[in-house]
Amino acid sequence: MTACHVRRLTRPTSLRGSNGVAFGPDGRLYVAQFLAGEIGAVDLATGDVEVVVPVGGPVQAPDDLAFGSDGSMYVTDLVPGRVWRRRPDGTFTLVTDQVRLPNGIACVGDRLFVNEMIPDGRLLELGNGEPKVLAGGLAMGNAMQLGPDGALYYPHMLTGEVFRIPPDGGTPELVATDVHQPVAVRFDLGGVLQVLSRGVAGIVTRIDLFGSGDRTLVTSGLSGLDNAAFDTENRMFVSSYAGGGITELHPDGRTREIAPRGFAGPYGVTVDLGGTVHVADHYRIAEPRDDVTTTELLPFAHGIAADGDLLHLTSQYGQVRTYDRTTRSVRTRANGLAEPAGIAVHADGALVVAEAGAGRVLTIDFEDTVGVLADGFGRPVDVAVDGDGRWYVSDEERGAVYRLDGETAVVLADDLGAPQGIAVVGGCLYVAETAAGLVVAVDLVTGEARQAADLPASPGRPGEQPALHAHGLPGVPRPFTGLATAPGDSLYAAAGGTVVHLTPAEQP
Structure with a gap:
């Protein structure tokens, strides 16, 4: 065999591994791609992906992102240990380079919070001076979010736990244990906590903290879940560090592909x-x-x-x-x-x-x-x-x-x-x-x-x-x-x- 016929077995994905996701001011879903070294914006109606932060810029390994009140996008640059601000005009400024493996990130008004994805990591507030330490001893923190009660919620990936802490600091409070391989916490528009699992089965643990207290599991079959975002209609869109793409995940576990996995x-x-x-x-x-x-x-x-x-x-x-x-x-x-x-x-x-x-x-x-x-x-x-x-x-x-x-x-x-x-x-x-x-x-x-x-x-x-x-x-x-x-x-x-x-x- 010298000359060959070539037959593709799989279609490629425009999101080769998808990590942090957040809706931007333009209504598109922005996706950080750690392995590809870029950030894309997904049109949920068409599935089209536009590369808005390409390879070769200041951001090398984007893993999570969040938007501030002025429309600026904040990005955790995992491996170099940096956090960046991308202004609406597309220019970048370095927020800090004093964080070890920064991953989870959240904006609360004009305030910015990140955590470290390492054993004995920290949860930090970033501002104009030295980072302020809100909590230490995180067992590999990751994607976090402000809850309806005004506290910051975050997972401990190593211990299967979820904690919360007031944005002004204090003693972290344990709110959930025995959570299946937690990688991200998100709240839907009804205030129900959703904890994503990074495992093979694609489990989401739903905890009604402020209502009945019920805890239910949704098995999606989406291996390697990484992050999620809810739109104004309370639809849940998830990313996968393993398979990439963007998928809508219904409360009963049904899925609808938006941007293909691969x-x-x-x-x-x-x-x-x-x-x-x-x-x-x-x-x-x-x-x-x-x-x-x-x-x-x-x-x-x-x-x-x-x-x-x-x-x-x-x-x-x-x-x-x-x-x-x-x-x-x-x-x-x-x-x-x-x-x-x-x-x-x-x-x-x-x-x-x-x-x-x-x-x-x-x-x-x-x-x-x-x-x-x-x-x-x-x-x-x-x-x-x-x-x-x-x-x-x-x-x-x-x-x-x-x-x-x-x-x-x-x-x-x-x-x-x-x-x-x-x-x-x-x-x-x-x-x-x-x-x-x-x-x-x-x-x-x-x-x-x-x-x-x-x-x-x-x-x-x-x-x-x-x-x-x-x-x-x-x-x-x-x-x-x-x-x-x-x-x-x-x-x-x-x-x-x-x-x-x-x-x-x-x-x-």
Whole structure:
């Protein structure tokens, strides 16, 4: 297979992960996108999304937002630890850079409050001087809101609790316990507290604090809920850090899609022996069927390789883990690596990992002993093996693909544009040449490279490769275009916000 037919399995989303949401003065729903590094405005009537704060400006990792009384938008810039004000004319000023992982944010008249998403975090009021500490000891705070009683309500993500505190300070009061994985608190127009869960089932806990005291659960099926906003008709619109998009959630659990959900990346892709496609999508493992189906929320998933009932995963933050699909258990295989990316399984069951940040290819055996298979690379991104047991490595930095002869790396092809994912089919090594937006086929004998297919571009941004903005920003992964072999001498590629199936040109 050299020339390929390309078939998209999923539609891309214009909101690649959606976090904080708030209605702006113009009636549109504004959405912070941490992974994409931008803020969009959604027209709820059409679902159209306009990018109002693009990548490349002062805000790097927007996670939550709120609007002040003058129409200014305040944004928590999570990873750099900053809070910004965007005036109605579009200009930015820095409110503070003295907050650790600021996340939840709320405006009360002309007053501004934020909390920190860390253990032993703080809830702060920001003004012209030093931040005023209202409360400490937050067990990872997140999205908060002023309640009908004039108090600020906020979740403790680590302990499953909700607290409130007067805006002028005082002793925090516990108002709810045993709340399912709380990530955000919101009040509807009737004053009923809604606590969103970040779990797989998409649970919302409704607590009538100021009426009957009843507590009910709504299960939406929207994995990875992040935030919510109510319009003037008391309709609830929710975001998802895992699946993106914007969805209307009815009180009985019914949903209506406004802006479509989809992949946040995607990153690595693999195919198991039964032909099921599994995708590593940063916060989750997902399958590209019926759009995108979350099979497990598992931060942070980037490289992936199937091995029977096991899925082996890398995190660019330094981990290699094995997820057992039968028991839903996770075993850590290695920690503290330098940006591990592509992963594959050796014939003897050991794992082979491209350690991009250290220029090495590693092995991890059954006892979780880490060894070096080869080193001296620039930035190795992926690994693959052919039918004779020979290993291949893509080097994004040097624009080359190598064959490993023992511990010696021999150039198979060079002058490639940022090669990332690789896979062997027949007598060819297929390479995702991301700088050119192509999949190329490299003859394993001659090293000759020929174009096999175009990679999909990022949604709404023709020609942009890869999809996400992050290059070196702490806490945000670098893009990674994965390739995987499949039955029938075909391939799957994860790129451009979607997964595509590449089949030989002679096949339908």
